Amino acid sequence: MRVLVALGGNAMTSPDGQARPDDQIAALTRAAGEIVRLMQAGHQVVITHGNGPQVGNLLVKNEMCADVVPPVPLDWCVGSTQATVGLILSNALDAALEDAGIDARPVTVVTRSLVDAGDPAMREPSKPVGRYLSAEDAAPLIAHGQNWEDRGERGWRRVVPSPRPTEIVEAPAIRTLLAGGHVVIAGGGGGIPVARDAAGALHGVQAVIDKDTAAVELAHAVNADVLIIATDVEHAVAGFGTDRARALGEVSPAELDELAADGHFAAGSMGPKVAAASRFVSGGGSFAVITALDLIDRAVNGAAGTVVRQPKSTQPTTKEHHG
Numbered sequence: 001m002r003v004l005v006a007l008g009g010n011a012m013t014s015p016d017g018q019a020r021p022d023d024q025i026a027a028l029t030r031a032a033g034e035i036v037r038l039m040q041a042g043h044q045v046v047i048t049h050g051n052g053p054q055v056g057n058l059l060v061k062n063e064m065c066a067d068v069v070p071p072v073p074l075d076w077c078v079g080s081t082q083a084t085v086g087l088i089l090s091n092a093l094d095a096a097l098e099d100a101g102i103d104a105r106p107v108t109v110v111t112r113s114l115v116d117a118g119d120p121a122m123r124e125p126s127k128p129v130g131r132y133l134s135a136e137d138a139a140p141l142i143a144h145g146q147n148w149e150d151r152g153e154r155g156w157r158r159v160v161p162s163p164r165p166t167e168i169v170e171a172p173a174i175r176t177l178l179a180g181g182h183v184v185i186a187g188g189g190g191g192i193p194v195a196r197d198a199a200g201a202l203h204g205v206q207a208v209i210d211k212d213t214a215a216v217e218l219a220h221a222v223n224a225d226v227l228i229i230a231t232d233v234e235h236a237v238a239g240f241g242t243d244r245a246r247a248l249g250e251v252s253p254a255e256l257d258e259l260a261a262d263g264h265f266a267a268g269s270m271g272p273k274v275a276a277a278s279r280f281v282s283g284g285g286s287f288a289v290i291t292a293l294d295l296i297d298r299a300v301n302g303a304a305g306t307v308v309r310q311p312k313s314t315q316p317t318t319k320e321h322h323g
């Protein structure tokens with residue numbers, strides 16, 4: 001099967017959330033080992049990943065240097081972190097593939113995600129990014145054109161739009177690389193957000209695309225059979241934090257959507273993951289799994305985690321892969 005693995009931030013940081021260079025190398029080396037186990041079982045793998053800690057580090061540098069050099073635009077930050085994570089993960093995959101005796105090479109594609117300039121989200125910046133600052137420290141960044149909000153006692157925080165992607169611009173190139181037998185790393189951090197101007201030319205926009213939402217678009221674009229959302233827990237949990245909490249095993253998209261509508265999943269953590277899993281399957285994917293990174297070899301067989309699939313009477317037939 002063709003499997004898209006979406007790595008969460010925990011796959012790129014230390015257990016305590018640190019994102020120092022050595023932490024990222026160690027975490028991604030572990031992730032590479034788990035991914036190669038899927039390949040040893042005969043599956044073709046596409047990898048995407050988050051970039052919250054990495055972009056957060058760049059934003060701190062922007063803040064500290066705003067009086068000296070202009071801040072790096074947010075789309076540049078996403079591009080930079082795609083390349084950095086791709087470098088680390090490629091090195092780790094090379095070593096793991098050689099140890100496993102698999103003749104394949106990883107390729108990182110700096111990937112753009114097309115958004116609609118008319119998306120209402122573009123007019124309503126609401127996604128907080130970076131850290132809280134004092135009014136004094138936020139002032140130079142506001143002067144550079146950034147949107148910041150006064151959040152009361154905690155200080156000021158930058159907010160940006162979070163539109164839904166409509167297309168993975170580099171999808172044809174990614175499909176070509178997959179047809180050539182490469183392990184492709186693409187769409188990191190949700191992709192670099194771009195929009196078309198009146199002349200049809202692409203330009204970067206100051207926005208953040210949810211990684212899990214973009215993973216669905218990428219999975220459909222490469223005709224993936226399975227979407228695995230690798231996180232730090234074994235299952236999605238209904239009623240989390242209550243005495244009625246229950247781990248979810250196999251569930252249909254409709255059942256998952258109903259639980260989400262009832263408020264079972266936090267918007268900033270599990271919410272985007274369950275929405276992505278449901279949308280992938282509703283859009284024709286065979287099944288999706290939300291589970292821990294070290295269980296993905298079982299997850300690909302539907303034997304671990306929260307497995308989202310249509311009831312048998314409504315499941316689509318197996319898809320053909322188009323190179």
